[in-house]
Amino acid sequence: MKKQTMLIVTVRASDAVEGCGGVIAKYAAEGHHVELIVLSDAEGAKREPLLREVLKGLGVSALEFADRPGMPLEWSDEDCEWLACRFRSIRPDFIVTHAKEPDLRSPDRGYASAAVMKSYFIASAAGAPCEGLPVSPRQTPMFGLEPTHSEEIGWVPGVLIDVTPFLDQKMTAFDRLFPGDEHRRERCMEQMKNRAVHCSGRGGVTGCKFAEAFSSFGPIYAHGHFVW
């Protein structure tokens, strides 16, 4: 497998750990390049050193904080132009962000996803200046993190990824960000266990004990076959 660049864009840095920490560790272990852009300042400047340390430990090689006001997320047209330039500069093979369905309980997540899509739209327009950076391809695939209440927002899993070997790495990072938050930890674990049941029992991935699920924003083109 060719080395890829995975770009994650989330409201908070902790969203990436909770939603796709296992996949970050997996991609990093396989030698892929993983970058994270955090849109809001909701976690506070004081936490930044800890977040940097934890994300780096998980395998994120570049972490940027856009530091826009959160709750609600304020993301202006200029911010979209800025993010478009970042897309052109990073040239990711694929992007992971929040689900594209509006999230009633965490509206910032829906706003972030919409901002990513709008910014990508700009990045792929040859006539948008973006500091003279080469235009982005039209076809970069995007995937949505599993929300806390999937059915409520109409989220549907499109890809399940076995993260069993990377569970410890993920939960070590998780515990540093949410020490003592047993409820949150349990929910995170239970969700991964349930997805693993789907991944092994319905997906035929034997030995899968923990999995992370993502929605896919578009159809599959690149493989050229049905089952792979």
Added chain:
Amino acid sequence: MEKQKMLVVCAHVGDFIWRSGGSIAKYAREGHEVTVIALTYGIRGESNGYWKRGGSSADECREIRRREGEEAARILGVSRIEFWDYQDYPLLMTDERIERLACKIREIRPDFILTHDKEPDPYNMDHNLASDALRTAYTIASGAGAVCNGLPVAPRQTPMFGFEPHMTEISSFTPGIYIDITDVFEQKKQAMACCTTQANMSAHYIRKAEIRASECANRGGVSGCRYAEAFSTWGAVCMHGHFVW
């Protein structure tokens, strides 16, 4: 890539040609095993070209449709085609027929199945009847307590993909996967040309393949794709373990 078994179940003989002929030819060319089950010949409702001829009869229609189906299957490289010769318009899938299909699934043990989409097609209820019957049959095949002539139980997770219907939007079809069929498109054209009883279909399905190819190339990054077929996906992708592959 490991050799796989592809099972195609269609309502009428022509369906496997228009809706999946390119993918069948591609898999066959790569050495995979392709089985086609045509539940009906489409004598009543899908042979309108034939019924315009003089002196038409159901028996002659059956013969012609069988020859057309066999010839198309030969051109595409199908390993085995079965004609179950049920009545069409409407297709009637009794419990017994569904059990027969379940046993057939256990016998073949396909790696994946192509059939009509699971969303309602308001223009062709046979397509939905076939799709529903296939899913019921698969449920039976994967139930360890179902008898099915003592054949080993089918796994729960066999992936299924839905054909693109004639009118996509009104049938709520959403493409989930595109297959580039550029290299085998001549075979698909020849196979479609076999179907003299539905001669009006070819041009439409050539255009569809061109449109799907432009999406596959420009939105999917499959450069050089000039012809493609689209299918819906019914389940999440688990097997690959990565996002982009």
